[in-house]
Amino acid sequence: MIQSMTGFGKHVVQLPSKKITIELKSLNSKNLDINARMPSAYREKELQLRNTIANSLVRGKVDFGLYVEITGDEASSVVNEGVVKQYIKQLRSIADGDDVKLMEMALRLPDALKTDREDIDDSEYKIIQDALKKALEEIISFRSKEGIVLEKDFAERISSIKNLLNAVVKMDPDRLATIRERLEKAVADLKTEVDANRFEQELIYYLEKYDITEEKVRLGNHLDYFIETMKSADSNGKKLGFISQEIGREINTIGSKANYAPMQQLVVQMKDELEKIKEQMLNVL
Numbered sequence: 001m002i003q004s005m006t007g008f009g010k011h012v013v014q015l016p017s018k019k020i021t022i023e024l025k026s027l028n029s030k031n032l033d034i035n036a037r038m039p040s041a042y043r044e045k046e047l048q049l050r051n052t053i054a055n056s057l058v059r060g061k062v063d064f065g066l067y068v069e070i071t072g073d074e075a076s077s078v079v080n081e082g083v084v085k086q087y088i089k090q091l092r093s094i095a096d097g098d099d100v101k102l103m104e105m106a107l108r109l110p111d112a113l114k115t116d117r118e119d120i121d122d123s124e125y126k127i128i129q130d131a132l133k134k135a136l137e138e139i140i141s142f143r144s145k146e147g148i149v150l151e152k153d154f155a156e157r158i159s160s161i162k163n164l165l166n167a168v169v170k171m172d173p174d175r176l177a178t179i180r181e182r183l184e185k186a187v188a189d190l191k192t193e194v195d196a197n198r199f200e201q202e203l204i205y206y207l208e209k210y211d212i213t214e215e216k217v218r219l220g221n222h223l224d225y226f227i228e229t230m231k232s233a234d235s236n237g238k239k240l241g242f243i244s245q246e247i248g249r250e251i252n253t254i255g256s257k258a259n260y261a262p263m264q265q266l267v268v269q270m271k272d273e274l275e276k277i278k279e280q281m282l283n284v285l
Helices: 040-057 081-094 099-107 122-189 196-209 213-230 237-258 261-281
Strands: 007-014 018-027 032-037 060-070 077-079 113-115
Touching: 007 122, 018 040, 018 122, 032 040, 040 060, 040 122, 081 099, 122 196, 122 213, 122 237, 122 261, 213 237, 237 261
Parallel strands: 032 060
Antiparallel strands: 007 018, 018 060, 077 113
């Protein structure tokens, strides 16, 4: 069963003095690319959290956010008193203003506030890990639902290509007969005597160059293999992409050998369906 690389997951935990929110957003990408945003105090755990995400999501451009909102009496920042006094003193020497105005200006300057960095205790980190796992479950569920939609679309388009291939198979005898008739008429128009046996040999050789038996068989096999791979236990977008390339190669060869307008019209329709598959394939995990 295939999965999409597009997804969203979120989980919120309310602690006595703070609210922790985990958010995960993912889009398609050739490889795994994790962009992490979190408070500096939690950076020491970033690598472990990244590994947890990588083991679950495998591929895609992932935005990971860990947000902490203080809801209790804790203060995450305190005034750096000595620095602020120095700022006020310098500001008073170069600008007029009351103490309140100077205080407002000083508090906006670098290092006016200091953050007391606290290590994350094991119990809080365990809560964060559990919240991340729940957010991952949600985003995987989202990806699976998107995958069902993609799988249905792929199945319909592969079925359409199969129907067009069947039409090509039925049309092929008429195509070869038309090509043969065209060649015989061209020779007749030359009004030149030709050796019948030699002409027949040359005609057979020429028609063999336009034979598409192998391409028809290989295309049918590739279409079946695509469906088989799509329904395997693991989502494998890269493998499906390779199969799509092989499907395209056989369709192009049939088109180049066709030399018959009605068949080339069918080939154009097959190419159109395959192009839509390739566009959506970019989203498959």
